Structure formats: C-alpha cells, structure tokens
Amino acid sequence: MTSYAKIIGTGSYLPPRRVTNQELAEQLAAKGIETSDEWIFSRSGIAARHWAEPDVGSSDLAVKAAERAIEAAGIDRQAIDLIIVATSTPDFIFPSTASLVQQKLGITNQCAAFDLQAVCSGFVYALSTADKFIRSGSHKNVLVIGAEVFSRILDFNDRTTCVLFGDGAGAVLLSASDEPGILSSAMHADGSHVDILCVPGNISGGNIVGSPFLHMDGQAVFKLAVTVLDKVAREALAAAEMSADQVDWLIPHQANIRIMQGTARKLGLPAERMVATVHEHGNTSAASIPLALDEAVRDGRIRPGQNVLMEGVGGGFTWGAALLRM
Template sequence: MKYASIGPISTFLPQRIETNQQLQEEFPGWDMDLIFTKTGIAARHIAEPAETASDLGVQAAQRLFEEHNVDPQSIDFLLFCTQTPDYPLPTTACLMQERLGLRVSCGALDFNLGCSGFIYGLSLAEGLIRAGIARRVLFITAETYSKYIDADDRSLRTIFGDGAAATLIEASDEPTLDGFQFGTDGTGADTLMVTDGGARRPEDAHTPRHRKRWDSRLYMDGPALINFTVGAIPQLVQNIFSAAGIPNSAVDLYLFHQATRKMLEQLQESLGVDSDRMPIALENVGNTVSATIPLLIHDLRKQGRLKKGSKHLLVGFGVGWSWGGCIWHDHYGSEA
C-alpha cells in the first residue's frame, strides 16, 4: 500500500499590498495600533478586481512546476479548495486543468471549505493514494475573501488577505499522515457567512447571528468564533494525539490555521504550548483562510525550521463551524 506524503509547496500572493498605514490614512478614526495588537496583521495582499482565486492558484501551481521540476502530465488528480470560486458552475478545477496543461485523464474537483480546508484536502489526497487511484495529487488552496468585503468594514478589511498555495502530495512507502480527526457543528454557520450568490432565495436565507455593522457581503461574529475555537480545539488536539498513539511532547511544532494573533495566543495558553512551538506568521499576509497552513509551512521551510524526520501537529478551524487536524511526519524537510 502507498501513503500520502506532503512534498514541495509553492505560493503566490497578489502584487497589490494594503498596509495598516494606508488604512490609517484612509480612515483616520481607526485605531490601527489597537487593531494590530489584536490581529498581529500589518499588511495584506489584495487581488485586483479582475483577479480570481483560480488565477492565484494557477500562478502558484505554475511556480510549483517550475521551481521543483514537476511535469504537469504527471499529475493524477487536482484538488482545489476555495470559498471564492470563479462561477457557481462549472467546477473551477476543470477550468484550471486546461490552464495548467494537466492531462484529460486527470481527475479534478473543487470543495468549498475554508479554514479547515487544508486538513480536509490532505485526507482526501490520502484516500486517493491509498486506494491506488492516484500517485501524484496537486492540491491547490486559494482565496480572495477581499471580494466579499466592503471598503468601510473595519472588522474584516484589517484581517483577511488573498493568496494561494500549491502543494504536491505524492505516494510514499511509509505513512506520513496520522491521527486524522474532524469536527462539524452547523449551528455556528451564522457566525461567518455570505448569504447571497447561491440558489437559496434571499428571503429564505440564514441570517447573521447579530446585527450587521457594515455592508460587506461577508459577515463575521469574531467573539463567537473565538469562543468556539477555544472550546473545540483543545479536545480536538487531545483526540489527535490519542488516535496517533503519541504524547504531545512527541511533536516539534503546532502548525495551526493563522486566524489572528489574539486567537492563536489564546490557544497557546489553553493548550499550554510555548510560543516557539506554535509559530504565528500572518503579519504581512493576513488571514488567507484555506491557504494559511501551506503558506506557513512554505515560510518555515525557507527558514530551515522544518527538519526531515520531524513530527508536527496540523490543525485547521473556523467557518462552518468546521475543524480538523492530524499528525504530520515530515519526510521532505531539510536535513537535521
């Protein structure tokens, strides 16, 4: 039997950068120092009006092919995770297959999942490879949440950035992903949502949990999301370690979805994890939703912090409510 292994990752961020200083000049009444203290975010990359998540994802995948000498014809399956697809239909992954020059015998699908999407994609790739359906899976995560956010929205504009990551998941003789655990609680759907653009009539749609303060299509109840996260994730982490049969001391780093600094610091405290074991790396990119974990892995690799043979905890959580995690045995990292 073959198993899934996380291989090289390439990323792409839009050229346009929006800094806190720019926002302060645009909105003198916003307390950007206080906002930075809570979010840990100083700048975000923002897609142009004509630039979509698939455009970002294609650029990331093309970089992956070029930087790591990957033949597009060797890809057996394309997984695309996004909550900002190009169209309601067709499947955006089908459009990306043609643009990337993948063979027509390649499978391709989208799945709409946000902050836990990278974990779900890893499990899907693991299933495809274990079943013998694929040996090489191209897993792209890309988001352009900025298209859902009104320019005056202080709560969202200061947090979310656009970006993409392309991850090559390859067949391995040894298991590298272990202890998968997932959770879903649809009662929290009304805390982070976009209610238009789908098939449900506006008059029948869910309503946000509290009054909307801004005109953004995207609504977020930040305090409710923090309460959900701090309540659900410690139990998830315990379940992952139990399923993998290892103690928490056996992992080197806790690689979590990069939501905001405040949320991650609360998780550090709740889990009793030192800050150097749970890196926070969103200052210059913001919360890129499904792309945060691969962007984090990419940055840590460049810094030489991920060593071959090390073990790490991967955890995603948020919109849905949806959460998931696993243990990652890194067979691709730099030599110790």
C-alpha cells in the same frame, strides 16, 4: 505494505499589492470609519495583508502556488492524477476552480479535479481527503491547493472584519510513499453555528438576495475556535498515538494571533514552535496554512523527518487537524 500520502513539494503565492494597516486606516478614514494600525494589530496581530487586483481570480493565485510546488517536487505535471482546490471564493459558480487550474497548468491527462468548500478549514479537509485517495490506492500524485480572494467579499463599512482578511494561495504535492507522511487527521462540523461566520447572500433570478459580504460575530468565533482547535488537535495526536511534546511545529490557521497563541498554550507548546505568518498575510482562509507551511519549509525551519500539526477552524462551523511527518 502501507502506502502513505507524503508531501514532496510545497509552494505559495501572494499578490504583489501589500496593504499595511496604516494604508487601510487612511482608506477607511476617507469613508468616515475610524481605525488605526494600533487598533488592528493589538486585536489581531495583523500588520499587513496582500490583495489581488480586480482581474485576478483564485485560480490565478492557485496556479502560481501550484507551479512552485510542482517545481519543488521535481515531478512531471502530467503525472498528477487528482487536483483538489479548497476555496470559498471560486472564480465562478461553475466550472470548478480546480478545473480552471488544470487547464491553466496545461495538465492534459484528464485527471480528476474538484473544489472543496470548508472555508478556513478547507485546506485541512482537502489534505485529509487527498490522503484517503492515496491510501486507497486509486491515486498516486495529488495536487492540493488552498486559494482565496477574500478581498472580494469584505464589507468596507465594517471595520471589525474588513481589516482582517487577505488574498493568497498555497499548494502541496502529495505522493504515495512507503515512508510515513500524513499520520492522522480529524474533521468536524456543527451547522448549528452557521450564523456566527457566513456570507448570507445567494443568487436568485440573477439577483443577489441578502448580503454578499462576510459577516462574523468575532467574540463567538473566538470562544468556539479555541475550544474546538484544542480538542481536534488532541484527537489527531491520539489517532497517531503521539503526544504534543512530539510535535516539532504547530501550524494553526492564521486567523488571529490570540487564538493561535491560546491553542499553543493549551497543547503545552512554546511559541517558538508555532509558525505564524498572520502579521504579514492576515487571514487568508483556506490559503493560510499552506502559505505558512511553504514559508517555513523554504526558510529552513521545517525539515525532513519533523512532525507537523496543522489545524483550522472556519465558517460552517467547521474544524479539523492533520498530523504529518515531513
């Protein structure tokens, strides 16, 4: 009998500090950089974002989201046999954020734990990876988390990027099931586009060589994102032998409302079947899809038995989609 990887619990967490566009515009004005609530919102659909305090790391946000997912699943945390954390902003170069999460959750069963780095596609990559572990029969209960503190890598002299990103974490618990769960997934990357979205700095001899801040060519990212998201969504649908009209909910990476709406239009999905949280969360990279998923599950929009299509695109250049039944 086929063993599916099925989501049995979701959770999310946002840092308490909510920064509105107006507040951010005032902060930038003090530095001589001009922007406004209207300028930010009209270009991105973002009205606010949440930023973590300086002493709060990705692992701290991840633990909060994970605790809520574990509670929703009603599972003993010692039954978790794999932890995967998707993040581009780990607490340390090593140990992995996943190992820190294991320790902070008090999971003492010596389960495997590792990080996965695919930037804004990270959660879809991690979900697909967890699916393979469960389908192989090697693991039964996998905790998958997307967690980011992107506020740490923003250049506040660049108004085109510093207004877009937020911090947060989302988590799901996947468990082996005879009922359909993850139906299909697809992942891709094209390293020839590394320069359009990256943090080009690195550490050498204890010093940062290059820039430690996020760099993005917004127009290039927009053009590529709309194209690849449509293709990978159709690839995931075809793999499951389903059509777009069978999708109950689309959860795209919450990067920019115009990219999100463009993808939905290409798939022929009405706006009311797309989960959008970008207005309140901003772009939280690997955390954006699980944050949106948890919100829609908890407010009752997403219900058991419904088909959900997730898709993400990020630096690398990476992109992926996952189709699942709740």
